Amino acid sequence: MLAFLLRRLVSLIVTVWLASIVVFAVLQLVPGDPALLMLGVNAQPDTLAALRSQMGLDQPILTRYLHWAGGLARGDFGVSLTYARPVADLVAERLAVTLPLSLLSLVISTVLALPLGLLAAARRGRGGDWAVLGFSQLGVSMPSFWIAILLILLFSLTLHWFPAGGFPGWSGGIGPALHALLLPALALAVPEAAILARVTRTAVLDTLAEDHIRTARAKGVGRVAVLLRHALPNALIPVATVLGLQISFLVAGAVVVENVFTLPGLGRLLYQAIGQRDLIVVQGVVVLLALFVVLVNALVDIACALADPRPPAAGKGGES
Amino acid sequence: MRRKLPLSLHLGAALTLLLVAVALLSLLWTPYPAEQVRVIARLKPPSAAHWLGTDHFGRDVLSMIMVGARNSLAVGAAAVGLGLLGGVPLGLLAAGLGRWGDEVVARLGDLVFAFPAVLTAILLTAALGAGAVNVVVALALFNAAVLARVTRGAALAVWRRPFVGAALALGRGPLSATLVHVLPNIAGIVVVQATVLFAVAIVNEAALSYLGLGIQPPSPSWGKMLGDAQTYLFTAPLQAVFPGVAIALSVMGLTMLGDGLRDWLDPRHRSSGVM
Numbered sequence: 001m002l003a004f005l006l007r008r009l010v011s012l013i014v015t016v017w018l019a020s021i022v023v024f025a026v027l028q029l030v031p032g033d034p035a036l037l038m039l040g041v042n043a044q045p046d047t048l049a050a051l052r053s054q055m056g057l058d059q060p061i062l063t064r065y066l067h068w069a070g071g072l073a074r075g076d077f078g079v080s081l082t083y084a085r086p087v088a089d090l091v092a093e094r095l096a097v098t099l100p101l102s103l104l105s106l107v108i109s110t111v112l113a114l115p116l117g118l119l120a121a122a123r124r125g126r127g128g129d130w131a132v133l134g135f136s137q138l139g140v141s142m143p144s145f146w147i148a149i150l151l152i153l154l155f156s157l158t159l160h161w162f163p164a165g166g167f168p169g170w171s172g173g174i175g176p177a178l179h180a181l182l183l184p185a186l187a188l189a190v191p192e193a194a195i196l197a198r199v200t201r202t203a204v205l206d207t208l209a210e211d212h213i214r215t216a217r218a219k220g221v222g223r224v225a226v227l228l229r230h231a232l233p234n235a236l237i238p239v240a241t242v243l244g245l246q247i248s249f250l251v252a253g254a255v256v257v258e259n260v261f262t263l264p265g266l267g268r269l270l271y272q273a274i275g276q277r278d279l280i281v282v283q284g285v286v287v288l289l290a291l292f293v294v295l296v297n298a299l300v301d302i303a304c305a306l307a308d309p310r311p312p313a314a315g316k317g318g319e320s
Numbered sequence: 321m322r323r324k325l326p327l328s329l330h331l332g333a334a335l336t337l338l339l340v341a342v343a344l345l346s347l348l349w350t351p352y353p354a355e356q357v358r359v360i361a362r363l364k365p366p367s368a369a370h371w372l373g374t375d376h377f378g379r380d381v382l383s384m385i386m387v388g389a390r391n392s393l394a395v396g397a398a399a400v401g402l403g404l405l406g407g408v409p410l411g412l413l414a415a416g417l418g419r420w421g422d423e424v425v426a427r428l429g430d431l432v433f434a435f436p437a438v439l440t441a442i443l444l445t446a447a448l449g450a451g452a453v454n455v456v457v458a459l460a461l462f463n464a465a466v467l468a469r470v471t472r473g474a475a476l477a478v479w480r481r482p483f484v485g486a487a488l489a490l491g492r493g494p495l496s497a498t499l500v501h502v503l504p505n506i507a508g509i510v511v512v513q514a515t516v517l518f519a520v521a522i523v524n525e526a527a528l529s530y531l532g533l534g535i536q537p538p539s540p541s542w543g544k545m546l547g548d549a550q551t552y553l554f555t556a557p558l559q560a561v562f563p564g565v566a567i568a569l570s571v572m573g574l575t576m577l578g579d580g581l582r583d584w585l586d587p588r589h590r591s592s593g594v595m
Contacts, residue, residue, distance in 0.1 A: 014427065026444065028447075137572060142564070143564075145527055153557055248436040252437065252438035270442060
């Protein structure tokens with residue numbers, strides 16, 4: 001197990017290091033002079049030279065990368081040229097929206113998916129099963145940003161139950177903040193719940209076919225007790241694996257849904273930074289999101305390896 | 321005995337054929353030119369003249385959805401086609417090279433999966449500007465990584481089967497064995513995965529176009545139409561429904577087609593129905 005953990009840790013570090021090279025290299029593809037792009041063609045030559053120096057554009061590319069990557073390792077993401085503030089501070093502020101949003105959507109999707117998956121497995125081939133499979137098919141087919149727009153249409157513009165966008169901040173209390181995050185979280189959660197419900201259904205059905213379930217039933221354990229005490233706990237490993245893999249889709253979804261609801265999160269920061277050509281912010285946020293995805297995948301791998309009594313298989317992990 | 325085709329295969333094929341038919345029809349005919357602006361007829365509700373109404377520029381929504389189908393299909397086909405061209409040979413190579421190849425493909429996969437496709441597209445957009453080409457490149461990279469893993473796994477299983485060993489013993493080279501024996505036996509799995517990736521590509525293209533980073537105006541895109549419709553939710557709420565329905569039906573068709581094909585090719589999966 002120790003060897004597996006070490007291998008996973010080395011793989012994580014290598015992946016994040018390669019990701020930082022990719023992000024840095026891609027943003028060097030910017031055609032022309034990035035400083036000129038930011039300041040416009042009417043910029044004074046001395047202002048342009050100062051900005052080029054501030055951006056490190058007068059340094060060799062390797063020096064620039066080492067400087068940036070060294071800063072990343074110390075938690076220094078550089079200074080935003082638009083906001084004139086450290087990117088780390090901007091990221092920390094925006095995480096106060098993106099992190100609760102993501103967690104809330106994970107909670108909603110799990111709370112929706114587990115009972116639905118159990119219901120479908122328990123009622124296999126009958127109305128309940130078909131209804132859950134129908135919901136699942138529909139949920140998978142609807143992009144989260146469209147669900148977000150439909151939720152705004154229904155709950156904000158028609159029923160006036162929720163705000164159509166914006167975020168009041170946490171200083172005004174947890175209630176108003178969660179109220180503003182609920183619709184975006186629901187929009188993100190529905191497609192996730194659709195996938196998770198199917199995975200739960202399959203995992204529970206697979207477990208129900210195993211010998212120990214038959215034994216439990218033969219000993220007189222009731223159907224509901226078998227489902228909740230025997231089938232569900234055994235089905236949680238595949239469910240947790242898929243949940244971990246869905247994190248990358250959640251990150252991508254959050255970038256778009258934050259923009260639908262104009263939430264001041266990381267996704268909105270990234271989107272605005274592209275418009276403002278604030279490349280140092282783009283670099284920092286993209287690397288951070290990639291690190292988050294890699295970290296969650298590694299944690300899921302480790303959690304599954306710990307929960308699985310069988311020896312870890314070679315090349316285990318990742319998406320396939 | 322001939323196996324019965326799964327219902328999901330029928331429904332998926334029907335919806336996908338409808339999508340392709342609409343896209344092809346848009347090459348020959350649309351009710352109005354999709355880019356024709358008529359400000360005097362802006363934000364009209366559905367009527368006999370405009371079955372799905374008009375947008376904020378007075379453009380016919382049905383015509384835009386038809387041309388949008390073509391654009392979505394083109395981006396999806398390019399992203400999946402390039403993904404197949406890159407991923408399948410890489411997966412076959414990894415399976416053939418053994419442990420060393422496995423490591424390379426696994427690490428490359430880890431790297432690509434660190435960036436959700438939307439994030440890669442955003443990164444490329446930040447560097448090179450918005451446009452469909454960057455979206456295709458980003459989606460193709462992601463698809464290639466997924467397909468390389470799927471191909472590798474499936475090819476390894478075929479390599480272990482006796483008939484491949486027999487072919488090698490009879491003097492067939494590894495490349496020839498791969499092309500004649502391995503590739504045909506993994507084609508089904510790869511096609512199923514490609515179908516699902518096609519659906520994912522359509523959703524991602526729509527999301528990026530919604531943000532204004534994908535297909536650029538005046539060419540219509542379902543995602544961009546939804547983005548525009550959000551501004552007019554009060555006055556023309558239906559405009560935020562039709563493009564979404566088009567996306568959902570297309571994705572539903574492709575995922576059901578993928579599910580159905582997998583059930584048909586491997587009946588053991590029939591009970592699962594997991595993507």
